[in-house]
Amino acid sequence: MRRITVVSPILISLFVALASSQLFLPSFLKKYYPQRHTVQEPIMHLFDSAFPASNKDNPPSGQSGSVRISDVIAKDRAINIFAGFTRDIEPVSQRLEDGSQNTTVLAPLNTAITALPRKPWEDPKDYTALGEMAYDGSEGEGRAHKNLRKFVESHIIAVSPWKKSEKVETMDGRKIWWEEEDGKKMIRPDNVEVTSIANSVGNGEVWMLKEVLNPAS
Ligand SMILES: *[C@@H]1O[C@H](CO)[C@@H](O)[C@H](O)[C@H]1NC(C)=O
Numbered sequence: 147m148r149r150i151t152v153v154s155p156i157l158i159s160l161f162v163a164l165a166s167s168q169l170f171l172p173s174f175l176k177k178y179y180p181q182r183h184t185v186q187e188p189i190m191h192l193f194d195s196a197f198p199a200s201n202k203d204n205p206p207s208g209q210s211g212s213v214r215i216s217d218v219i220a221k222d223r224a225i226n227i228f229a230g231f232t233r234d235i236e237p238v239s240q241r242l243e244d245g246s247q248n249t250t251v252l253a254p255l256n257t258a259i260t261a262l263p264r265k266p267w268e269d270p271k272d273y274t275a276l277g278e279m280a281y282d283g284s285e286g287e288g289r290a291h292k293n294l295r296k297f298v299e300s301h302i303i304a305v306s307p308w309k310k311s312e313k314v315e316t317m318d319g320r321k322i323w324w325e326e327e328d329g330k331k332m333i334r335p336d337n338v339e340v341t342s343i344a345n346s347v348g349n350g351e352v353w354m355l356k357e358v359l360n361p362a363s
Contacts, residue, residue, distance in 0.1 A: 212348035306350035
Protein backbone atom coordinates (compact mmCIF):
# COMPACT_ATOMS: atom_id res chain seq x y z
CA MET A 147 0.00 0.00 0.00
CA ARG A 148 2.78 2.33 0.91
CA ARG A 149 4.32 2.03 -2.53
CA ILE A 150 1.12 3.05 -4.27
CA THR A 151 0.96 6.36 -2.41
CA VAL A 152 4.46 7.18 -3.62
CA VAL A 153 3.99 6.06 -7.22
CA SER A 154 0.61 7.54 -7.96
CA PRO A 155 1.56 11.25 -7.84
CA ILE A 156 4.31 10.44 -10.33
CA LEU A 157 1.87 8.65 -12.58
CA ILE A 158 -0.55 11.54 -12.33
CA SER A 159 2.03 14.15 -13.29
CA LEU A 160 3.19 11.94 -16.17
CA PHE A 161 -0.37 11.70 -17.39
CA VAL A 162 -0.87 15.47 -17.12
CA ALA A 163 2.38 16.14 -19.01
CA LEU A 164 1.36 13.76 -21.79
CA ALA A 165 -2.13 15.22 -22.02
CA SER A 166 -0.92 18.82 -22.16
CA SER A 167 1.68 18.09 -24.85
CA GLN A 168 -1.16 16.78 -26.99
CA LEU A 169 -3.30 19.85 -26.26
CA PHE A 170 -0.53 22.27 -27.08
CA LEU A 171 -1.56 22.70 -30.74
CA PRO A 172 -5.05 23.26 -32.11
CA SER A 173 -5.95 19.85 -33.49
CA PHE A 174 -6.12 20.89 -37.16
CA LEU A 175 -2.60 22.30 -36.93
CA LYS A 176 -0.97 19.30 -35.24
CA LYS A 177 -0.27 17.64 -38.57
CA TYR A 178 2.28 20.31 -39.52
CA TYR A 179 4.68 19.34 -36.79
CA PRO A 180 6.14 15.84 -37.00
CA GLN A 181 4.64 13.78 -34.17
CA ARG A 182 6.85 11.18 -32.59
CA HIS A 183 4.30 8.38 -32.92
CA THR A 184 3.25 8.69 -36.56
CA VAL A 185 4.73 6.13 -38.87
CA GLN A 186 2.13 6.68 -41.56
CA GLU A 187 3.49 9.90 -43.00
CA PRO A 188 6.96 8.76 -44.10
CA ILE A 189 5.36 5.66 -45.61
CA MET A 190 2.97 7.86 -47.59
CA HIS A 191 5.90 9.93 -48.88
CA LEU A 192 7.73 6.84 -50.06
CA PHE A 193 4.62 5.69 -51.80
CA ASP A 194 4.16 9.10 -53.50
CA SER A 195 7.60 9.15 -55.02
CA ALA A 196 7.48 5.50 -56.06
CA PHE A 197 4.22 5.98 -57.96
CA PRO A 198 3.90 9.58 -59.19
CA ALA A 199 0.25 9.97 -60.18
CA SER A 200 1.03 12.31 -63.09
CA ASN A 201 3.09 9.68 -64.92
CA LYS A 202 0.44 7.01 -64.61
CA ASP A 203 -2.69 8.96 -65.48
CA ASN A 204 -1.68 12.09 -67.39
CA PRO A 205 1.26 11.68 -69.70
CA PRO A 206 2.98 15.08 -69.96
CA SER A 207 1.64 17.11 -72.84
CA GLY A 208 2.58 20.76 -73.37
CA GLN A 209 1.89 23.25 -70.59
CA SER A 210 -0.34 21.04 -68.44
CA GLY A 211 2.35 18.37 -68.25
CA SER A 212 5.19 20.64 -67.08
CA VAL A 213 6.34 20.35 -63.49
CA ARG A 214 4.88 22.97 -61.17
CA ILE A 215 5.87 24.28 -57.72
CA SER A 216 3.02 22.35 -56.11
CA ASP A 217 4.62 19.11 -57.41
CA VAL A 218 8.05 19.77 -55.89
CA ILE A 219 7.63 21.93 -52.79
CA ALA A 220 6.92 18.99 -50.49
CA LYS A 221 9.91 16.98 -51.69
CA ASP A 222 12.54 18.83 -49.69
CA ARG A 223 12.45 17.74 -46.04
CA ALA A 224 14.25 20.89 -44.86
CA ILE A 225 11.19 23.04 -45.70
CA ASN A 226 8.35 20.56 -45.24
CA ILE A 227 6.64 22.47 -42.42
CA PHE A 228 6.21 25.53 -44.64
CA ALA A 229 5.22 23.31 -47.58
CA GLY A 230 2.43 21.88 -45.40
CA PHE A 231 1.19 25.39 -44.61
CA THR A 232 0.99 26.33 -48.32
CA ARG A 233 -1.30 23.39 -49.04
CA ASP A 234 -3.86 24.63 -46.51
CA ILE A 235 -4.06 28.23 -47.74
CA GLU A 236 -6.23 28.00 -50.81
CA PRO A 237 -5.23 31.14 -52.75
CA VAL A 238 -1.61 30.03 -52.31
CA SER A 239 -2.05 26.35 -53.17
CA GLN A 240 -4.05 27.34 -56.28
CA ARG A 241 -1.33 29.70 -57.37
CA LEU A 242 1.40 27.05 -56.93
CA GLU A 243 -0.60 24.62 -59.07
CA ASP A 244 -1.24 27.18 -61.79
CA GLY A 245 1.11 26.67 -64.73
CA SER A 246 0.17 30.04 -66.26
CA GLN A 247 1.30 32.21 -63.30
CA ASN A 248 4.88 32.45 -62.07
CA THR A 249 5.65 32.54 -58.36
CA THR A 250 8.71 32.70 -56.13
CA VAL A 251 8.18 30.91 -52.83
CA LEU A 252 10.45 32.11 -50.02
CA ALA A 253 10.27 29.06 -47.79
CA PRO A 254 11.76 29.38 -44.30
CA LEU A 255 13.65 26.26 -43.18
CA ASN A 256 11.90 24.05 -40.61
CA THR A 257 14.56 25.15 -38.13
CA ALA A 258 13.53 28.80 -38.65
CA ILE A 259 9.88 27.99 -37.96
CA THR A 260 10.48 25.82 -34.91
CA ALA A 261 12.84 28.47 -33.48
CA LEU A 262 10.10 31.12 -33.45
CA PRO A 263 9.05 32.23 -29.97
CA ARG A 264 5.47 31.28 -30.88
CA LYS A 265 3.66 29.29 -33.55
CA PRO A 266 3.19 31.17 -36.84
CA TRP A 267 -0.61 31.26 -36.32
CA GLU A 268 -0.32 32.79 -32.86
CA ASP A 269 -0.68 36.54 -32.49
CA PRO A 270 0.11 38.10 -29.10
CA LYS A 271 -2.79 40.51 -29.70
CA ASP A 272 -5.22 37.57 -29.72
CA TYR A 273 -3.89 36.36 -26.38
CA THR A 274 -4.18 39.87 -24.92
CA ALA A 275 -7.77 40.20 -26.11
CA LEU A 276 -8.99 36.64 -25.53
CA GLY A 277 -6.63 34.95 -23.11
CA GLU A 278 -5.18 31.47 -23.27
CA MET A 279 -8.19 30.03 -25.09
CA ALA A 280 -7.76 32.35 -28.11
CA TYR A 281 -7.38 29.43 -30.55
CA ASP A 282 -9.89 27.01 -29.06
CA GLY A 283 -13.13 26.01 -30.73
CA SER A 284 -14.19 26.74 -34.28
CA GLU A 285 -13.82 30.53 -33.88
CA GLY A 286 -10.32 30.02 -32.56
CA GLU A 287 -9.55 27.78 -35.48
CA GLY A 288 -10.72 30.50 -37.87
CA ARG A 289 -8.50 33.00 -36.10
CA ALA A 290 -5.47 30.68 -36.31
CA HIS A 291 -6.15 30.03 -39.99
CA LYS A 292 -6.32 33.76 -40.78
CA ASN A 293 -3.00 34.37 -39.01
CA LEU A 294 -1.41 31.41 -40.78
CA ARG A 295 -2.60 32.76 -44.13
CA LYS A 296 -0.92 36.09 -43.43
CA PHE A 297 2.29 34.30 -42.45
CA VAL A 298 2.32 32.20 -45.63
CA GLU A 299 1.35 35.10 -47.91
CA SER A 300 4.20 37.21 -46.53
CA HIS A 301 6.55 34.58 -48.07
CA ILE A 302 5.06 34.42 -51.58
CA ILE A 303 5.72 36.78 -54.47
CA ALA A 304 3.98 36.84 -57.83
CA VAL A 305 7.20 37.19 -59.82
CA SER A 306 9.71 34.68 -61.19
CA PRO A 307 12.46 35.00 -62.27
CA TRP A 308 13.06 37.60 -59.56
CA LYS A 309 15.97 39.88 -60.47
CA LYS A 310 18.48 41.45 -58.11
CA SER A 311 17.25 44.76 -56.60
CA GLU A 312 13.82 44.35 -58.18
CA LYS A 313 11.24 45.56 -55.64
CA VAL A 314 8.24 43.28 -55.56
CA GLU A 315 5.17 42.92 -53.36
CA THR A 316 4.52 39.87 -51.25
CA MET A 317 1.01 38.40 -51.44
CA ASP A 318 0.18 40.21 -48.20
CA GLY A 319 1.29 43.52 -49.70
CA ARG A 320 4.79 44.26 -48.43
CA LYS A 321 7.64 45.53 -50.64
CA ILE A 322 10.79 43.40 -50.59
CA TRP A 323 13.86 42.96 -52.78
CA TRP A 324 17.19 41.12 -52.64
CA GLU A 325 20.86 42.01 -52.92
CA GLU A 326 24.14 40.18 -52.81
CA GLU A 327 26.38 40.47 -49.77
CA ASP A 328 29.59 38.43 -49.34
CA GLY A 329 28.41 36.08 -52.08
CA LYS A 330 25.06 35.47 -50.36
CA LYS A 331 21.58 36.49 -51.43
CA MET A 332 19.99 38.64 -48.74
CA ILE A 333 16.29 39.52 -48.67
CA ARG A 334 15.78 43.19 -47.84
CA PRO A 335 14.70 45.01 -45.81
CA ASP A 336 14.67 42.10 -43.32
CA ASN A 337 18.27 40.99 -44.09
CA VAL A 338 17.32 37.33 -44.21
CA GLU A 339 19.77 34.99 -45.93
CA VAL A 340 18.73 32.74 -48.80
CA THR A 341 20.50 29.46 -48.07
CA SER A 342 19.79 27.94 -51.49
CA ILE A 343 17.36 27.66 -54.36
CA ALA A 344 15.70 24.32 -53.75
CA ASN A 345 13.81 24.05 -56.99
CA SER A 346 13.33 25.79 -60.29
CA VAL A 347 10.34 24.55 -62.27
CA GLY A 348 7.92 25.62 -65.02
CA ASN A 349 5.96 28.16 -62.95
CA GLY A 350 8.66 29.50 -60.66
CA GLU A 351 11.21 28.84 -57.96
CA VAL A 352 11.41 27.75 -54.32
CA TRP A 353 14.04 29.58 -52.31
CA MET A 354 15.06 28.44 -48.84
CA LEU A 355 15.41 31.07 -46.12
CA LYS A 356 17.44 30.88 -42.94
CA GLU A 357 14.82 32.92 -41.03
CA VAL A 358 11.22 33.98 -41.47
CA LEU A 359 10.22 37.31 -43.02
CA ASN A 360 8.13 39.91 -41.24
CA PRO A 361 4.47 40.18 -42.22
CA ALA A 362 3.00 43.47 -43.50
CA SER A 363 1.93 45.62 -40.57
C1 LIG B 1 7.91 32.30 -66.05
O1 LIG B 1 8.97 31.41 -65.73
C2 LIG B 1 9.54 30.79 -66.86
C3 LIG B 1 10.53 29.76 -66.35
O2 LIG B 1 11.53 30.35 -65.57
C4 LIG B 1 10.17 31.85 -67.75
O3 LIG B 1 10.74 31.23 -68.89
C5 LIG B 1 9.11 32.84 -68.16
O4 LIG B 1 9.71 33.91 -68.88
C6 LIG B 1 8.41 33.44 -66.92
N1 LIG B 1 7.32 34.28 -67.32
C7 LIG B 1 7.17 35.52 -66.86
C8 LIG B 1 5.95 36.25 -67.32
O5 LIG B 1 7.96 36.03 -66.10
